[in-house]
Amino acid sequence: MEVLYKEQPLRFQKVGGQVGRCYAEFIMRFFRLSLFLFLFLTVMASLWRLNPSKVLAKDGGLPILLYHYVGPLDNPGDSARKALSVTLQDFEAQMNYLQANGFEPVTLGYLPYVFEGRQSLSGKKPVLLTFDDGYMDFYFNAFPILKKFGFHAVSFIPTGKMNGSYYLTWEQIKEIRQSGLVEFEDHTVNHVNLAAASGDQIRFELGESKSVLERETGQPVSYLAYPYGAVSGQVIETAKSLGYVGAFVEGDSRAYSLGFTVPRFRINGYTTLGRFEDIVNGRIVSLLPVYLKPTGSNTQENKSGAVSSRPQSQAAVRQPDSGSSASGPQQRVPFGLSLPRFCFLFWCF
Numbered sequence: 001m002e003v004l005y006k007e008q009p010l011r012f013q014k015v016g017g018q019v020g021r022c023y024a025e026f027i028m029r030f031f032r033l034s035l036f037l038f039l040f041l042t043v044m045a046s047l048w049r050l051n052p053s054k055v056l057a058k059d060g061g062l063p064i065l066l067y068h069y070v071g072p073l074d075n076p077g078d079s080a081r082k083a084l085s086v087t088l089q090d091f092e093a094q095m096n097y098l099q100a101n102g103f104e105p106v107t108l109g110y111l112p113y114v115f116e117g118r119q120s121l122s123g124k125k126p127v128l129l130t131f132d133d134g135y136m137d138f139y140f141n142a143f144p145i146l147k148k149f150g151f152h153a154v155s156f157i158p159t160g161k162m163n164g165s166y167y168l169t170w171e172q173i174k175e176i177r178q179s180g181l182v183e184f185e186d187h188t189v190n191h192v193n194l195a196a197a198s199g200d201q202i203r204f205e206l207g208e209s210k211s212v213l214e215r216e217t218g219q220p221v222s223y224l225a226y227p228y229g230a231v232s233g234q235v236i237e238t239a240k241s242l243g244y245v246g247a248f249v250e251g252d253s254r255a256y257s258l259g260f261t262v263p264r265f266r267i268n269g270y271t272t273l274g275r276f277e278d279i280v281n282g283r284i285v286s287l288l289p290v291y292l293k294p295t296g297s298n299t300q301e302n303k304s305g306a307v308s309s310r311p312q313s314q315a316a317v318r319q320p321d322s323g324s325s326a327s328g329p330q331q332r333v334p335f336g337l338s339l340p341r342f343c344f345l346f347w348c349f
Helices: 002-048 088-100 108-115 137-149 170-178 199-217 233-241 273-281 338-348
Strands: 064-067 103-105 125-132 153-157 182-186 223-225 246-248 290-292 299-301 307-309 331-333
Touching: 088 103, 088 137, 088 273, 108 125, 125 137, 137 153, 137 170, 153 223, 170 182, 170 199, 182 199, 199 233
Parallel strands: 064 125, 103 125, 125 153, 153 182, 182 223, 223 246
Antiparallel strands: 299 307
């Protein structure tokens, strides 16, 4: 009996150790399974928000790049300005990459051929460079680099703002136009939110700007870029009735056909050279962008509903005047997936 009394605790200790090890192994397996499921659901959620046909550039999609400011960023903490700006060094590096890797910026007239799956006339890979708002820094900063590489581009300008502070003058526009490298197309008269405008205002903004631009450049105007990317069915129908054949928005996606909502990639201070390479080569995962109404003293909303962000630093050319101001479109922030966040919280609890 004494022996049994001494062996009994040892037997229970042995069994208890086995239970503890089994419990620990169960916890580890559950943790690994949870981690696997979380990663799996994250990938599935990303693919759910993705149009798989736009991942690779194997189906003739055209990268259309959208620029605003090209110039120095005096205040790196100015996120609104950074979301609209590309430095001279970055812009030249991007153009150098295009030239060194077999890309050729095409003109608007060649778009129908590109969308049919053809290459550019030289046999190189086509890309379309666009610039919005007609800022003066285009003349001082972007245009000399375009001339250096012999690249074509399109500038969408709001005609009512030309000759104003930090905007191109009509003389500069004519000089640029004579180079044969840059086409000037419509961006309305006053850079208004067309989706929030009345029918009469839409017709005025599109019709008047088209007439003025054709008169000043001596060239037909057939394309439009919507301010703030804001568009509605009424805007499209009005544009068609006025003789436009295509229009551009922002969409962070390659373009696959010519129409009235042609998407463009915004290139800004957050675009690294690696991401730029992914964009033009079609290797990116095209997640939808989120547009937030900027807050604070630098934000204004006009009666038509258009939102303008006025960065504190307005220096955009090599000879800046910090006392001026310029308006820009809504602030853009990276898109976040809600499903992975939900899954993460679910598995944590």
